[in-house]
Amino acid sequence: MLNAFKQKIADRSAIVGIVGLGYVGLPLSLRFVEAGYRVVGFDIDSEKVRKISAGETYIEHIPSAAVKDATAHGLSATTQFSEISMVDAIILCVPTPLNKYREPDLSFVLNTVEAIQPYLRKGQLLSLESTTYPGTTEEELRPRMEAAGLAIGQDAFLVFSPEREDPGNPNFSTRTIPKVVGGQTEACLHAGLALYGAVIDKVVPVSSTQAAEMTKLLENIHRAVNIGLVNELKIVCDKMGIDIHEVIDAAATKPFGFVAYHPGPGIGGHCIPIDPFYLTWKAREYGVHTRFIELAGEVNGSMPDFVMGKIVQALNERCKSVRKSRVLILGISYKKNIDDMRESPSVQLMEKLREAGAIVSYSDPHVPVFPKMREHRFDLSSQPVDQVSLKNYDCVVLATDHDRFDYELVLRNSQLVIDTRGKYRNPAPNLVRA
């Protein structure tokens, strides 16, 4: 069975099914097509399926031309999970959020697996790419595949291979980012290595699906904790009258043993604020605590309040209340130069400002209209930033440091600028660091 699978991969006759066509699934689909495979994309969102079928994009950094080209060379999309029976490899790229008690919400993964279960067949490989706690593949996916009558490692293969997409990173693409793979059995591992080895320059085998699951968590925990640390030190430096950004730059001149992470108004994106708590939850089962994760969550989660405090203080010094003040948020995506709004701290800031009675506007060249979000609603569209418009705001908050902003223009024409990113290095009477 393994040899047959490997043969289909080698001769490009394998059909690859990718479930979940978001920031991970869509670029992965394009890469498989580019490498010569027929790809069937699955999504419960019929709008995504319609757009792909029409050769249109819905992700800023992936051009429509790339989608169109892929559809002409083997990419199709469907909402019909029954078509799972025709694919040889199934790759799950669905979200793994937290519920409101900050516990893992595996419903997207498990609903998907249960939806495809009737269509699973011998010879298939199932790969989970969604970030999750160690043990998910073995404890949740394996029994569901076995319930479909498949002997794992013999009839079918099961692997975990964490996605490492970094939207907006100009130096790396799906193909050039090494990919970690762990299998439920030795045969599973080899099937996984064959699949990903066909499209990724370097695949990295690990000894178990648990090790692969933990690898992705470690990467994101590392980031969450390092950002938490500099955020805490930002508060300390602020009190001491030291510029944390200058200090970070100076420390970064040490050629070993130090890596720069940068403070900000909080953390966003679908990974860093969420993934670490998957480990926290699982660790409880073993009676152990993940204290660095908790602390990072606390510190990072409190940063919008720190920024709010700075806004209130700066307005107050100018004899203004937040209520009725016109505040412009510069940049609302969660990091620079992309359009991804998930968990963006800018939105938390906007909520807090609105709650305090401010008249909130935003400007973001990557987000022309404030999108529908599960927990946030703003009827706003991106405002122009120019000499005239800037003067109308009581306060301009630099929240996301997109390259497209004209920072000199902003500082020159604003009554008050709150800089949460250390973009301005020289003091100015209308500039406040936050």
Added chain:
Amino acid sequence: MLNAFKQKIADRSAIVGIVGLGYVGLPLSLRFVEAGYRVVGFDIDSEKVRKISAGETYIEHIPSAAVKDATAHGLSATTQFSEISMVDAIILCVPTPLNKYREPDLSFVLNTVEAIQPYLRKGQLLSLESTTYPGTTEEELRPRMEAAGLAIGQDAFLVFSPEREDPGNPNFSTRTIPKVVGGQTEACLHAGLALYGAVIDKVVPVSSTQAAEMTKLLENIHRAVNIGLVNELKIVCDKMGIDIHEVIDAAATKPFGFVAYHPGPGIGGHCIPIDPFYLTWKAREYGVHTRFIELAGEVNGSMPDFVMGKIVQALNERCKSVRKSRVLILGISYKKNIDDMRESPSVQLMEKLREAGAIVSYSDPHVPVFPKMREHRFDLSSQPVDQVSLKNYDCVVLATDHDRFDYELVLRNSQLVIDTRGKYRNPAPNLVRA
């Protein structure tokens, strides 16, 4: 005054006084001599002064030939602080430990400054290199220089420039590690840049002595926290049956956003376990907490207990008590391939084992005889590691992973190996990870 100072640096007529001839002061002295300066080394330890005068080394990685050569080209050493009056630049490289309440102990710095105070004169530059909290230079050194009748920035110059020595690092030397400099005034900064620019390839000016002080702390806090994080995750992975070392290696294949740090039996050396608490102490003055530092201290400080637990458990499984068991500690310096014993977790392990009644031995090719230490006393010398000797120990604890050990020999011939460094990657019946 600044131009005169810069001229003396430029024409190599400046005499450089270096106070504290340890791991930082000695290599720095050699570098100034190499660059053509006359150097007077000061130390209260007459043994160090005697050895330098005799052209002998007392630091493993600095050969006697280098010391001898330096004495032939302008290096002298003395215990007489009155000779401070003849030098143009004074560089303080003295220890900044913690007292037993984990508070900064500046006594070495302040005693030195008070000892040299009568001999300070116009035209001199004073540079502090010892790691310390932000504000030390301004609040402690400046008034003491002013009390000597010197106007800072006019009569004399005062800078902070943190040492970045990394003993045993084969890739970088004193000369090639960029050096951060902050001055009390603009003239002070320029004097400091002139001094260090003459011997260091790249000097990095920052806006204040506080920023320079904070830079060094950030570097070491970053390390302490990152090591704390992987130590905590080691405990979590241990419970889950996942190999943390495999996970770290796999995560390190991510080409951005992740840097590998490695867990161990605790942390040692004169920097990482100590420096961060300098900030903790100073932060209290501003009413802020340094929670990441506290947590890292707690986790890292608990690692010898974690290792002890593993030793007790492994011996118990073999129906042995720690009491009367013969235990060999492999490696007692605080990190590999050097002889530095300061704050070594190996020593803490030895104390704990002795206290529990074990018969403790050690082997360390870098430490032939257990040295005199302020708080630890062992009448031991390094034991041979061979086929016969290894069999005599109930337990061998790999604590410091020197390259010179024959790891295969150790595993093949030991009854029980406790590996605290992840040196052994394959399971073996006599191998326990800790």
